[in-house]
């Protein structure tokens with residue numbers, strides 16, 4: 055639409071963008087940060103809020119979250135883990151019972167100090183995580199070995215008042231997650247669960263979000279300080295050259311049992327301490343998905359998590375039978391829905407087909423079906439893939455079968471493309487010089503390491519800079535062969551293992 059002051063081509067173009075809300079100003083490879091912010095907003099996943107670091111999760115986001123939740127919730131129920139809900143608030147004295155590792159986190163805790171105009175007698179904290187909320191009751195509920203295992207999960211929000219640069223999904227001050235907290239009589243049971251949960255996290259990333267991850271163990275420096283050992287799935291963002299912790303599964307050992315006196319009488323009548331785990335994944339998963347698959351047209355959704363898997367768009371020409379085209383769209387949607395697909399028709403008459411194509415591309419819908427007069431006449435539909443733009447005509451008779459085929463092909467192609475890109479970023483190094491070169495080249499670095507905490511601290515110190523220091527991401531469970539005599543890339547001492555390193559989120 056022309057406006058009075060849109061008198062240059064550029065200004066007019068910008069004006070059009072503003073009015074339609076279509077198109078991205080930034081390119082993924084040119085300004086990744088701005089591209090990301092624009093995609094999450096224009097795809098209608100996120101709305102910015104007037105508190106920094108807090109975001110509105112719109113339905114387009116929540117349906118993805120719910121798909122992951124439905125999967126994970128069913129899986130943990132098969133493991134006999136029960137859902138519970140504990141309060142949002144925790145008193146200062148209870149929060150302090152975890153003093154040692156709270157210390158470092160203290161600046162991130164948000165407090166409620168008033169109700170109305172009157173000061174509360176004791177300030178209460180908003181949970182940043184729920185160990186201190188839950189474990190006093192684990193202590194109360196666990197008496198004998200017959201009370202074990204106690205396996206609880208909760209779906210909730212937590213608040214961590216971060217001060218570093220907030221990013222939707224990736225680093226927000228409030229986020230959604232599940233937190234699992236379990237207690238066992240033996241370490242062996244705890245060890246086994248840690249890996250079972252980690253495998254579910256791998257599935258969330260690889261099988262739902264089509265993102266390759268590395269399963270491994272965190273270094274002593276990077277593990278949860280309150281725990282015994284930490285495992286994680288690690289993803290990688292090629293554009294920024296940063297690793298990102300996708301989810302964690304901790305074995306807490308007996309540290310919290312000591313702090314919270316979670317004891318039980320074992321089957322020999324002796325007093326014993328429980329072995330505990332905790333594990334979580336958050337809405338960060340969705341941010342990683344946007345970063346990995348999105349392109350210059352917007353979001354790209356893997357079919358398994360897409361709120362709308364197939365969008366059907368009528369393409370009426372002036373002299374065409376519009377009613378017949380519209381009703382073909384509706385019956386196509388109906389057939390797809392009956393077959394179990396999430397399909398919708400965009401029958402709005404105030405937008406052109408071209409506008410609708412861009413709109414649903416921006417929103418990342420995996421497959422578009424166009425129905426015009428020619429398709430009607432030939433009893434076919436035109437399908438266009440979001441991931442690679444490939445077009446094909448499919449006979450109405452094969453609709454369901456073909457759509458099924460194409461959607462699984464998209465799911466597979468997205469994973470393969472992401473894996474190829476990720477793998478191209480992995481660099482194996484043996485020396486410090488190679489390490490620095492690879493780091494500057496935005497690589498995910500696999501290096502032989504002596505596994506000494508002081509050496510990791512030294513790596514951090516020596517790589518400090520504007521972009522942030524390098525750190526260990528994880529020691530992959532899947533270890534390449536470590537030839538006898540291999541030396542640590544950083545210390546020159548004998549290497550004990552292969553570990554991934556890089557900058558990270």
Ligand code: 86X
Nearest residue numbers: 156159162163182183233278332333334
């Ligand atoms: C660490 C550890 C653990 C349950 C998980 O990673 C899985 C789910 N929790 C969380 N952590 C904190 O303990 C923590 C504590 C405070 Cl007080 C805080 F402000 C921020 C924190 N962030 C992480």
